[in-house]
Amino acid sequence: MLLIHCPYCVDTLPELEFAYAGEAHIARPANPMSQSDEEWRDFLFIRSNPRGLHAERWRHIHGCGRFFNALRDTVSDKFSVTYKAGRPRPDLEKAVQVPK
Amino acid sequence: MNAPVKSFAAVSVAVLPPVARLNLRIAPADLDTASATFGLPLPGKIGQGQAKGDRAAWCLGPDEWLLHAPEVEQAAIVADFAAVRALTPHSLTVISDREFTIAITGPSAQELLSVACPLDLLRMAPGTAKRTLFDSAQVVLIRDSDDAFRIEVWRSFFPHVSELLDIALREFACGL
Amino acid sequence: MSPLRVQAGGLGADQIQQIQLGGKMSDLRISSRGRVDHARPVRFSFDGKSYEGRQGDTVASALLANGVHLVGRSFKYHRPRGIVTAGSEEPNALIGTSRGPGQFEPNTRATMQEVYDGLTTESQNKWPSLKFDVGAINDRLYMLFSAGFYYKTFMWPKSFWDKVYEPFIRRAAGLGRSPTELDPDHYASRYLHCDVLIVGSGPAGLAAALTSARTGASVVVVDEQSEMGGTLLSEPSPMIEDKSAWVWLASALDELAGLPNVRLMNRTTAIGYYHQNMVGLCQKLTDHLSEVPADAPRERLWRVRAGQVILAQGAIERPMVFDGNDRPGVMMAGAAQTFLNRFGVKVGDRPVILTSHDSAWHTAFDLADAGCKVAAIVDTRTDIPPALMQAAMSRQIEVLTGHTATATGGRSRVKSIRVNPVRGGTVGTARTISCDAVLMCGGWTPSLHLFSHTKGSLEWDAKAKAYLPGHKTEAVHIAGAGRGLWGIAAALEDGAKAGADALRDLGRKAGPATYAVTGDRTGTGITQKELPTDRNPSSARAFVDFQNDVTAKDIRLAVREGMRSIEHVKRYTTNGMATDQGKLSNMNGLTIASDALGKDIPQVGLTTFRPPYTPTTFGALAGYHKGSHFEVTRKTPIDSWATENGAAFEPVALWRRAWYFPKSGEDMHKAVSRECRATRASLGIFDASTLGKIEVSGPDAVEFMNRMYTNPWAKLSPGKCRYGLLLGEDGFIRDDGVIGRIRDDLFHVTTTTGGAARVLNMMEDYLQTEWPDLQVWLTSTTEEWATIAINGPNARKLLAPLVERQDMSDAAFPHMSVAECTVAGFPSRLFRISFTGELGFEVNVPARHGRALWEKLMAAGKPYDICPYGTETMHVLRAEKGYIIIGQDTDGTVTPEDAGIGWAIGKSKPDFVGKRSLARPDIVAKGRKQLVGLLTENPKDVLVEGAQIVLDPKQAKPMKMIGHVTSAYWSEALGRSIAMAVVEGGFDRMGDTLHIPTADGGSQAAKVTGCVFYDPAGDRLKVE
Structure with a gap:
């Protein structure tokens, strides 16, 4: 069971208090009705599914209730960093060594 | 310990x-x-x-x-x-009627909570509170002092939490 | 062939020998040795026979003290098997234990189960008896069962599968028998947080614990054994700090036990090592007790979160692979040493040592010193340390160096060993040595299973001939034999260093710790593949995996048949796949496979260890979640009234809801029909408290509602309510419910019972991450309110006299109104809505008043024959009106148009969640499944919910299915059955006859209709 740092509580807490909420940084288009079928399909269904660092959303659902973002390694499962919703994705690719 | x-x-x-x-x-x-x-x-x-x-x-x-x-x-x-x-x-x-409040007091209060509370309660200072889980029920856990806690739990989850505390009390009483 | 004529197992002479050995029990038990309490005899039974053990014995040590080596039959060949080890790695001595009704446990390791007065045990995998076993015929047919036999033997003919092969595989695949009764035991769980968790309490673990604990850090030490000490328990002779090993051990444990920051946990196995230093522990609390205190849990699962973990789990001795190495009496040398020194039991009077490592020589010396006649030390090496040679000579033990073992004799107990010199790769002339035990040592394997759980890498160390810890992924330190270090001094030093390293990583500083050790028995050795033989190796039964009956020949066959990866070899042969996870067999299997492949060991690679470290009961994993506590059962404030009034209940999400209220003599059908009639005729009352409720509050509440729900909300004035429909962004229906506007800036949203948490989460998601600019706040009030629905033509007559602060006339409080008022004196939010098609109201009061209000309404409703009804009647009444149930009539692929509720969409709104998707190509395409009504040709036929629908019931199978029945009931109001269904192009099939095949091979015909079966004009809502 992971420990997750909630950027709102500024505390590292058991995974049980948190819920996963899909890939991060996929903003709902400002005007969905102007989207082509292909654009809307991509927004709804197409995800990056990387091996390695993945920007994803979590919610501290049984805690402060906030949604936030995280970079997590899909190989090791481990979190590299968590950050508040609305903040840009930190540039960790160069800094973080992904273990084999 | x-x-x-x-x-x-x-x-x-x-x-x-x-x-x-x-x-x-x-x-x-x-x-x-x-x-x-x-x-x-x-x-x-x-x-x-x-x-x-x-x-x-x-x-x-x-x-x-x-x-x-x-x-x-x-x-x-x-x-x-x-x-x-x-x-x-x-x-x-x-939300007065949404929840019940359970008081857990005594020198072993913290250990009793550890049957179903995943938090490290040593890090929880008296006077603080946090929403968390007790077993599978969402609760607000309030720490009043080293030996005194309150659990606020939604009304329909109360029997589950309360029965679990009863089981744990009997377990503690048997000394094993 | 008559079973009685099958020659298998030990009969005759062996049986006599067994009895004789049993008679020599006192000779095998040495009262001057061991840590058992020789003054406290304990009686237990094995296979119906009573035996005496000593307090502190395991079943294994007690049986050995009684001369019993044969304790089970092997899995595949049903070969007689004996005790091999003295620990949890035991592959053979698996027994069934009975502590009482429902308390039977199969596959208990006899080497771990402590004896107590009254313990009942039995052997496994035998029929009709352990000594005479019919299944041992498999041993004669062993050619059928070689590597990959599952894949080869059970190929054909196809017709054999059901009747012959599958029953055979099922019977053969189990170890022991499953208990059939409910487990009456309690199981417990606990969370624990500490600075340092130390797994293993041998010299390395204890040194780490002392170093850590002395700084005040919180320290937890766990050991799977009944007492702490690890190898020290088997090694009393060395001196530590000028104290004998056991005196030092006692003082170390005393010191630790006296520290308030230390928790010592014996009988506790670290079963798994999970992310971020969470370690699962299974603590056995009562399996060693003859009298179990009331309410005592049998086992407790601990979830430990440790700042630092120190693994000091030692090493596991490796067997020698040679023909007949599985004969009872052939066992690990280290185990024999443990039985002698810890339990005061000689495993035999005339043992032979077979080794490639110095450690077994010390076993020989200890046994000789205890009065055994050690027949020989057979070492595969030629280069033996002179000190060992001298020590053997001084004890007059014959030493055979550069020798191999090529067979053992005896049936249910080893009687001899055949050994040959090996010179220049050639196996010389055999010689047979008679003996009553063969004690083998093929080197030692560091116990790194838990480290392996963390995905820490294991790297081959050519010098230690072992895999040692490499790259770490967790805050973990490995100490002692786990790092390939041998001897007590090295373990103590390394443990102290691991403790200091762990403290350093915690930001603490440890004091220095050094330990002076004399009489330490350090040593080295070599590891090897199966021993060379002068016989035909293809007929050798040289076992690698005792529990799964895998031989060296099987592994070589797997390689010959094309298996290249060790993972394939493992699966093809099942080597290491038994309940011991290859603790004894993995390294031998790997060594032989790498030899067969002509590659170095590190090039072949390792298989992965996974939790649990040792088999763990389901009870421990379930913990408190059993019986009525298996899962949360949510109950409404009115549940107690329903219970007292005989309600039948059904689960809905985590809730239990009153299903129907049978009167005496009524079945469900009769009760529901009566409840339906009463409600439509006069007055029904229903507990709707489980409906989700969300307070949507703030200046932008109406904008938020417009964006979330399909319906338009701007023009809904305070005091009015409306049916709300919620879609996912994909355009499919997610939830629905009536939503009342309490104030301009406050909505009372209701959701489905099961959807409450999901809807709130979805709303929070949009609010927090898409529209953080909106000033809106959401609060769940599901449980703040008890909700009582009143339906029927007399609903107003019942309520009006009880309501204050609200004019209840139709003009002042029309259908789809909401008001804050009092009902029967209780503050209330009162809705005029209907889910039945009758005049209806829903009264919300603070939950504590729920039952009181219910009782007042029941009393006031007497003149109208008020009838409490449950969820089944609610379902019938709503279905008669064609109202959908989310999750029953919809399944996550149904759009509003599919469900026939396109009217709920605010088409002029520029946007709402899911709007864009309603124009997706697949959603506007023809032929979508649409929700329609079905009326069966035979009005008495009630269709089965979930039944598939076809156009032509006579078509060949598999039939083309065009939809399924979603709801089906007997309608009391219509005097016939009704149903709803999703059907391809359903709206264009009105009046068509469709067919619903039934389980008995027949089919039912039904006509497609609209969904509103009752009062289509809605006149009944308008009762003045």
Whole structure:
């Protein structure tokens, strides 16, 4: 069971208090009705599914209730960093060594 | 940590009488207005609590506070907040009946909670509160002192939590 | 062939020998040795026979003290098997234990189960008896069962599968028998947080614990054994700090036990090592007790979160692979040493040592010193340390260096060993040595299973001939034999260093710790593949995996048949796949496979260890979640009234809801029909408290509602309510409910019972992450309110006299109104809505008043024959009106148009969640499944919910299915059955006859209709 740092509580807490909420940084288009079928399909269904660092959303659902973002390694499962919703994705690719 | 718990005397569990319980949601920038309205300085950091007389407040989220007051004051508190709502938008929702409060007290209170509370309670200071899980029930856990905790649990989850505490009490009493 | 004529197992002479050995029990038990309490005899039974053990014995040590080596039959060949080890790695001595009704446990390791007065045990995998076993015929047919036999043997003919092969595989695949009764035991769980968790309490673990604990850090030490000490328990002779090993051990444990920051946990196995230093522990609390205190849990699962973990789990001795190495009496040398020194039991009077490592020589010396006649030390090496040679000579033990073992004799107990010299790779002339035990040592394997759980890498160390810890992924330190270090001094030093390293990583500083050790028995050795033989190796039964009956030949066959990866070899042969996870067999299997492949060991690689470290009961994993506590059962404030009044209940999400209220003599059908009639005729009352409720509050509440729900909200004035429909962004229906506007800036949203948490989460998601600019706050009030629905033509007559602060006339409070008022004196939010098609109201009061209000309404409703009804009647009444149930009539692929509720969409709104998707190509395409009504040709036929629908019931199978029945009931109001269904192009099939095949091979015909079966004009809502 992971420990997750909630950027709102500024505390590292058991995974049980948190819920996963899909890939991060996929903003709902400002005007969905102007989207082509292909654009809307991509927004709804197409995800990056990387091996390695993945920007994803979590919610501290049984805690402060906030949604936030995280970079997590899909190989090791481990979190590299968590950050508040609305903040840009930190540039960790160069800094973080992904273990084999 | 080696001292085994030998008897019920080391910890007791009780259901507390009803209290006026309110959920306040307000922008942190408007906290002063809320503090003035409720009559105590609302804490600004998640987890922190503040008490004055028989009123108390704990910050549960970036814009969320749990307020406690005597039942007889509930209507007045609702009216006081309603009076400032037009100028200071917020949400004040009565949740007095949504939850029950269970008190867990005694030298083994912390260990009793560890049957189903995943938090490291050594890191939880007296006077603080946090929303968390107790077994599979969401609760608000309040620490009043080293040896005294309260669990606020939704009404329909209360039997589950309370029965689990009963099982744990019997387990502690048997000494194994 | 008559079973009685099958020659298998030990009969005759062996049986006599067994009895004789049993008679020599006192000779095998040495009262001057061991840590058992020789003054406290304990009686237990094995296979119906009573035996005496000593307090502190395991079943294994007690049986050995009684001369019993044969304790089970092997899995595949049913070969007689004996005790091989003295620990949890035991592959053979698996027994069934009975502690009482429902308390039977199969596959208990006899080497771990402590004896107590009254313990009942039995052997496994035998029929009709352990000594005479019919299944041992498999041993004669062993050619059938070689590597990959599952894949080869059970190929054909196809018709054999059901009747022959599958029953055979099922019977053969189990170890022991499953208990059939409910487990009456309690199981417990606990969370624990500490600075340092130390797994293993041998010299390395204890040194780490002392170093850590002395700084005040919180320290937890766990050991799977009944007492702490690890190898020290088997090694009493060395001196530590001028104290004998056991005196030092006692003082170390005393010191630790006296520290308030230390928790010592014996009988506790670290079963798994999970992310971020969470370690699962299973603590056995009562399996060693003859009298179990009331309410005592049998086991407790601990979830430990440790700042630092120190693994000091030692090493596991490796067997020698040679023909007949599985004969009872052939066992690990280290185990024999443990039985002698810890339990005071000689495993035999005339043992032979077979080794490639120095450690077994010390076993020989200890046994000789205890009065055994050690027949020989057979070492595969030629280069033996002179000190060992001298020590053997001084004890007059014959030493055979550079020798191999090529067979053992005896049936249910080893009687001899055949050994041959090996010179220049050639196996010389055999010689047979008679003996009653063969004690083998093929080197030692560091116990790194838990480290392996963390995905820490294991790297081959050519010098230690072992895999040692490499790259770490967790805050973990490995100490002692786990790092390939041998001897007590090295373990103590390394443990102290690991403790200091762990403290350093915690930001603490440890004091220095050094330990002076004399009489330490350090040593080295070599590891090897199966021993060379002068016989035909293809007929050798040289076992690698005792529990799964895998031989060296099987592994070589797997390689010959094309298996290249060790993972394939493992699966093809099942080597290491038994319940011991290859603790004894993995390294031998790997060594032989790498030899067969002509590659170095590190090039072949390792298989992965996974939790649990040792088999763990389901009870421990379930913990408190059993019986009525299996899962949360949510109950409404009115549940107690329903219970007292005989309600039948059904689960809905985590809730239990009153299903129907049978009167005496009524079945469900009769009760529901009566409830339906009463409600439509006069008055029904229903507990709707489980409906989700969300307070949506703030200046932007109406904008938020407009964006979330399909319906338009701007023009809904306070005091009015409306049916709300919620879609996912994909356009499919997610939830629905009536939503009342209490104030301009406050909505009372209701959701489905099961959807409450999901809807709130979805709303929070949009609010926090898409529209953080909106000033809106959401609060769940599901449990703040008890909700009582009143339906029927007399609903107003019942309520009006009880309501204050609200005019209840139709003009002042029309259908789809909401008001804050009092009902029967209780503050209330009162809705005029209907989910039945009758005049209806829903009264919300603070939950504590729920039951009181219910009782007042029941009393006031007497003149109208008020009838409490449950969820089944609610379902019938709503279906008669064609109202959908989310999750029953919809399944996550149904759009509003599909469900026939396109009217709920605010078409002029520029946007709402899911709007864009309603124009997706697949959603506007023809032929979508649409929700329609079905009326069966035979009005008495009630269709089965979930039944598939076809156009032509006579078509060949598999039939083309065009939809399924979603709801089906007997309608009392219509005097016939009704149903709803989703059907391809359903709206264009009105009046068509469709067919619903039934399980008995027949089919039912039904006509497609609209969904509103009752009062289509809605006149009944308008009762003045």
